[in-house]
Amino acid sequence: MQSNEPVIYFAAPPFPYFMDCGRSIYSPGDEHPNRRNMGVFDLILVERGTLYIGEEDLEWEVKAGRTLLLLPDRYHYSIRPCEEETSFVWVHFRELGEWGVAGGTEPAFADRDHHAARFGTPPYTIRLPQFGTLPGAPGGSGEGERLLRLIERSLSGAVWERQRLFEELLRSLDLRRREPAGSPAESVAERTESYIRAHYAEPLTAASLSEALHFHYNYLTRCMKRVNGLTPMEYLEECRLEQARLLLLRTESSVAAVAEKVGFETAPYFSRRFAERFGISPLRFRQRHTR
Structure with missing residues (x-):
């Protein structure tokens, strides 16, 4: 990730919570829909092909193995149609605590100590790259694939497992946890x-x-x-x-x-x-x- 790429900071606890996920497959000529103020975070994990997406004044070519996190209060739009068959997993989630966007310096969260006291755990800041790389193989493996399988099960039997897998996915993308062992x-x-x-x-x-x-x-x-x-x-x-x-x-x-x-x-x-x-x-x- 380049140093000028936006980083999304989430003050925790409380941790973001999973809402829904799915897989979309676009044929050549299809394009991502234009949307404004979705109200949820939209995490996109591209498995094959390339998505061409913009958010406000930023634009990305999201290739296989890359991730993109679209923000809930922004305008998202297609830059151009897909040129090849493109498959991606999307994950929608919400954040109950504070969050912010910055290029490199962590924003100051006013209520982090208050939330930490409420939850009885030290405050933590999740750092997710807005445009990042998916750990491991991109072709339908890992937490995203397991989340998709759980969607087919009843809500009562899978709700806790979905949240756990979602948090594992966030952990794998967290820039702090990507610090190489022994660095x-x-x-x-x-x-x-x-x-x-x-x-x-x-x-x-x-x-x-x-x-x-x-x-x-x-x-x-x-x-x-x-x-x-x-x-x-x-x-x-x-x-x-x-x-x-x-x-x-x-x-x-x-x-x-x-x-x-x-x-x-x-x-x-x-x-x-x-x-x-x-x-x-x-x-x-x-x-x-x-x-």
């Missing part, structure tokens, strides 16, 4: 995570992380954001809050003592961050779960 960014991110998990209770700073790991903090941040979507200091706070939650459940230490044990400088700041993260104060969390 420099992945290696640096793993070293950073390991160091933070071992030293989270200590007064870690950007300078001390940089000194311990022998990389400039800006580079550590780029690697961490690319691989898991969090900066080192955000990851540090996640570790501290998760450990605090365990201590609140498993010990009788005071809230102030728990805050000190996991590395927070003051109990009030710890309580505020805990409440923002989990939607409940440390004391009420303990009372609710240890009765």
Whole structure:
């Protein structure tokens, strides 16, 4: 993917949810319909041939093995008819959370911490290329093909399996998960995570992380954001809050003592961050779960 290709960012949780899918086969001379404001995301996986599609001021030739994600609030149109028999799988889905489009810098999502607190899981940003490459063989294999098979089954018997396969498809396209195993960014991110998990209770700073790991903090941040979507200091706070939650459940230490044990400088700041993260104060969390 070229650096100037749009990237679609989805703040999660909540994760996008599957609606419908199908396979379309165009003969030479057929063309994709023109549509405006569909209201759903339209993920196209081309199996053979070439689709010629535009969206607003962007135009693509989508060949076999390529993917295109059409946005729900844009105008889509055919550039020209197909020149050969063309087959593609389409997947419609919706997004309940925030989403945005950017060329390279992740947009700021105002409600991501609120959603993370509601769902009790660290915030994550799914990054999908608008024009990308389908992992594996393009000829009717993988999650798209299995989704098509499930469409033939009753809704009650297949609804959970469809969502699971859809999420696997998104995961395979997620640019963050495509970071090659053993790549420099992945290696640096793993070293950073390991160091933070071992030293989270200590007064870690950007300078001390940089000194311990022998990389400039800006580079550590780029690697961490690319691989898991969090900066080192955000990851540090996640570790501290998760450990605090365990201590609140498993010990009788005071809230102030728990805050000190996991590395927070003051109990009030710890309580505020805990409440923002989990939607409940440390004391009420303990009372609710240890009765």
